[in-house]
Amino acid sequence: MKKILVSVLSLFVLLMMLFGLKNYFSTQTGSGVSSGKVLNLYNWGDYIDPALLKKFTRETGYKVSYETFDSNEAMYTKIKQGGTSYDLTIPSEYMLEKMKKENLLLPLDHSRLTGLKNYDDRFLNQIFDRGNKYSLPYFWGTLGILYNDKFVNAKDIKHWDDLWSTKFRNKIMLIDSARDVLGFTLMTQNKSVNTRSAADLAAAQGKLTTLMPNVKAIVADEIKMYMAQEEAAIAITYSGEAAEAMSNNSHLHYLVPSEGSNLWFDNIVMPRTAKHKDAAYAFLNFMNDPKNAAQNAEYIGYATPNKKAFQMLPKAIRTDQQFYPNAKVVERLQVYDDLGRKWTEKYNDAFLEFKMTQR
Missing domain, CATH: 3.40.190.10 (Periplasmic binding protein-like II)
Incomplete structure (x- = not known):
């Protein structure tokens, strides 16, 4: 009888364990x-x-x-x-x-x-x-330039082209995104961020390569942490990431160049x-x-x-136009199109070749 009772209890415990595990995984x-x-x-x-x-x-x-x-x-x-x-x-x-x-x-x-x-x-x-x-x-938000006023004078960083200045040697962090980095480079050449022109893309890749001496790192989400900790003077990042970094460092400022940028929607x-x-x-x-x-x-x-x-x-x-820009600024922003597989691969390949030139 004792053995039977033990067996019944063991079965009961096993069933409870199975039920518990099922409930655990379902929550x-x-x-x-x-x-x-x-x-x-x-x-x-x-x-x-x-x-x-x-x-x-x-x-x-x-x-x-x-x-x-x-x-x-x-x-x-x-x-x-x-x-x-x-x-x-x-x-x-x-x-x-x-x-x-x-x-x-x-x-x-x-x-x-x-x-x-x-x-x-x-x-x-x-x-x-x-x-x-x-x-x-x-x-919704924008792609823009986040900079630290301890290391950068505001008058020196108003446009995308300013990123190529020799003043910024080894001082810039780029977001790890082919569309964004090639996008702002295309804008410096008055081209669409959605171009499907091989000549336009090749020209942008060529110009981007000349930016590498100024690039300290190419990073993803951690860019906001690095900027808050003053690991770099300038970063190319998204408005929300910039806002979080700025909340942790009063020397940080965000701007969208007047010639335009990316307007994104999630x-x-x-x-x-x-x-x-x-x-x-x-x-x-x-x-x-x-x-x-x-x-x-x-x-x-x-x-x-x-x-x-x-x-x-x-x-x-x-009232903060860094993150809620006025209608005039919004009019100059460009929304990314789906480029299709062929052109997405071309953008990714161009960006990968650029990254391979990093020191």
Whole structure:
């Protein structure tokens, strides 16, 4: 009898362990949960206020399974492979266009969306998604120049061409992005950031090579940390990254050259493999709420496309033209197109050849 009791107890413990493990794996972020009241969210690193995820769960009952990526390309590859069913993800404009062409996205049912009227019309109906059939804007911003006034005089760094000055030998950090680095180089030659001209691209690559003596490093997300720690005098980076660095070092300043730059949009979309559509729409509506959008914008540092959220931001943020440039500046900004596989590879190859010349 004792042996039977021990066996029964052992079986009970084993079943409890199995149930516990199942429950454990179903509640971890990044696990791609496929059952229950769950939202599988695939986002950039540090790109939402964690307090908002907790608030969303409290208000709706949906637990957020959260996973991050570090590039549009990494996100695209995982979505295309289809191994994990994400309910929402956040591509930039050119990647959204690519995913749309490859039938990787579900159209949004606008009848299930609230708060669409909260958005600034300037950031809706963009060329990469007319009528916002597949996406809602999440954040927008610019590519620009971040500099430290301890090492750089403001009058010496107003234009992209100024980066080539001999004053800046071994003083510049570049963002590790072919489109961005070749893009600002193309602008110095009055060319489109979306050129599909072999001659234009070759000329830009040639000019870019002459910038290498001024390049201290080519880095990714850590650029904001390095600039805050004064590891370099100048960095080419995104407005939100600049804002975070500036919050940690009062000597840092950000500018968008008057000749123009990149205007980028990150957008929330629903992958075709999404399994929790009710949760996805609940989250979209939650983030459309001006209070939540304003809280997120303050936490992240990027510009919100939600006009009612913008009105709730502190005056110091609303009037800061480094991050909310006026209409005249916005008119000179260029949005990246999806170049297609052939030209994407050409840009990547040109940038790789440039990087190989680094000391």
